[in-house]
Amino acid sequence: MIRDTLKGITSQDYPGQVTTVVVFDGGDPDPELASDDPARPVRLVRNERSRGLPAARNSGILAHAESVEWVAFCDDDDTWLPTKITAQVRAVQKHPDAVFATCGSLIVHEDWTRHIHLEKERVPFADLLDGRQPAMHPSGFLARRSALTGDAVGLFSETIPSGYGEDYEMLLRAARCAPIVHVPEEHLHVRMHAQSHFAGRWDVIAEALQWLLERYPEIRTSRKGYSRLAGQVAFTRVAVGRRAEALRWSMRAFTTDPREIRSYGVAAIALLRLSPTWVVRRMEARGLGAP
Numbered sequence: 001m002i003r004d005t006l007k008g009i010t011s012q013d014y015p016g017q018v019t020t021v022v023v024f025d026g027g028d029p030d031p032e033l034a035s036d037d038p039a040r041p042v043r044l045v046r047n048e049r050s051r052g053l054p055a056a057r058n059s060g061i062l063a064h065a066e067s068v069e070w071v072a073f074c075d076d077d078d079t080w081l082p083t084k085i086t087a088q089v090r091a092v093q094k095h096p097d098a099v100f101a102t103c104g105s106l107i108v109h110e111d112w113t114r115h116i117h118l119e120k121e122r123v124p125f126a127d128l129l130d131g132r133q134p135a136m137h138p139s140g141f142l143a144r145r146s147a148l149t150g151d152a153v154g155l156f157s158e159t160i161p162s163g164y165g166e167d168y169e170m171l172l173r174a175a176r177c178a179p180i181v182h183v184p185e186e187h188l189h190v191r192m193h194a195q196s197h198f199a200g201r202w203d204v205i206a207e208a209l210q211w212l213l214e215r216y217p218e219i220r221t222s223r224k225g226y227s228r229l230a231g232q233v234a235f236t237r238v239a240v241g242r243r244a245e246a247l248r249w250s251m252r253a254f255t256t257d258p259r260e261i262r263s264y265g266v267a268a269i270a271l272l273r274l275s276p277t278w279v280v281r282r283m284e285a286r287g288l289g290a291p
Contacts, residue, residue, distance in 0.1 A: 001191070002076040006033065008189075009074060010040040014085040021063045023047050025056040052163040054156035061148050061155060071145045077191045078139040084187035088142045091121070091181045099147040100174035101181040102136040105188040115186055123182050125175040128168075129222040131229075136180070138167040140188045143174065152177050162201070164208035172216055206236040224260075227253040231262025238266045246270065 002022070009020050020042040022033055029044035045063045049055035061071050070089070074080055084103060092098040102123075107114045118135035120127075127133070147153040153174050160166050174180055209229050212219070219225045234249035246266050254263040 002033070004079055005074055005076050006042060008080040008082075010035070010037070010042070011082050012040075012080065012085045013082045014089065017041075018085065019043065019064065019068070021045055021060045023056045023060045023063075025053075026051055050158050052158070054158045054160065054163045054166045057166075058155045058158065061145065064145060066145075066149075068145050070142055071148065072142045074139045078137075079189040079191075080139075081187045081189070084140070085142070087183045087185065087187055088181075091183050092142070095122070095178075095181055097178045098181045099144045099153060099178050100171075101142040101183065102171075103140040103142075103183040103187040104135055104185050105137050105140055105190050106186050107190050107192050109192040116190075117184060117186075118182055119184055120182055121184070122179040123175065124179045125172070125218075126222075128172050128175050128180075129216075129219050130224045132165075132168040132171070135184075136171060136182065137188060137190055138170075139190060141167070141170075147174075147177065161207040161211055162204045164201075164205055165212060169212060169215075202236040202239040206233050209233050209236070223257045227257035227260035228262070230256065231260045231266070234266045235262055235269075238269050243270055 006020065006022070009018065012018055017038075018040055020040070022029070022042060022044050023046075024030075024044065025047040029046065031044070033042060034044050035042040043063065045059060047056045047059040049059055057073060060073070064071055070092075072085065072088075088101045088103055092101050104118065105116050107116055116135045116137070118133055123133065123136070143153070148155055153170075156166055157169055160169055171180065209232055213226075213229060219229060230249050231253035234246045234253060237243075237246035237249060247270070250263040250266040253260045
């Protein structure tokens with residue numbers, strides 16, 4: 001998969017140089033992946049920071065020279081279309097204040113495909129308080145390097161529990177600085193796996209969600225956003241048998257916004273004794289994401 005990922009990056013139709021940094025998080029670099037092509041060089045580095053995705057992304061950012069203006073990200077199981085960088089660079093050039101950009105994507109499952117579309121060219125902070133936009137996938141992130149290494153935005157958080165939700169937290173931080181530029185058209189293929197990396201790690205998810213609520217109190221101003229996160233916390237609590245805590249969070253979600261479906265789902269799981277893992281798998285198999 002990583003070779004497919006690299007091919008998508010080195011095949012960009014962008015006329016300028018594109019330098020790829022492959023970050024190995026805990027494993028030994030594969031020298032066969034390196035390339036000294038002047039226009040599309042590929043470098044290999046180890047993540048020498050704390051283990052995990054946020055630190056690996058930060059290692060890649062810092063491995064680029066200070067003269068690099070933009071840094072983009074791609075997970076090792078996703079693929080850029082050849083037009084991605086060109087489309088995003090053209091989009092940010094229209095907005096001198098832009099520090100961050102995303103793009104539309106196609107979710108690819110072994111049984112189906114789905115275009116994740118967001119018909120907006122600018123996404124302000126207030127929109128992200130309503131919740132994570134599925135169309136704004138981290139493999140579509142393009143960011144101004146100086147904003148990431150300076151005080152404007154900063155590096156990816158290495159303190160968020162187990163790195164869960166690190167992409168959403170980065171979007172919130174970037175949007176505080178300036179509205180995020182979004183290219184609605186599809187320029188990215190995201191491979192959907194049978195199961196999330198965090199599947200079944202309910203306590204980690206609960207800790208990370210509450211971490212977000214503590215650090216972004218503005219989320220409470222959004223009925224949709226707060227009820228969504230409260231509903232997610234409720235689901236993690238019922239999944240580990242902590243029913244009283246689950247019902248408290250579920251009530252918070254319901255009283256904030258009765259349309260939050262997770263509050264009903266938590267009650268159904270508790271009363272009907274459904275398996276939370278089964279519910280998650282059924283939702284992910286339909287491309288709905290984890291509860």
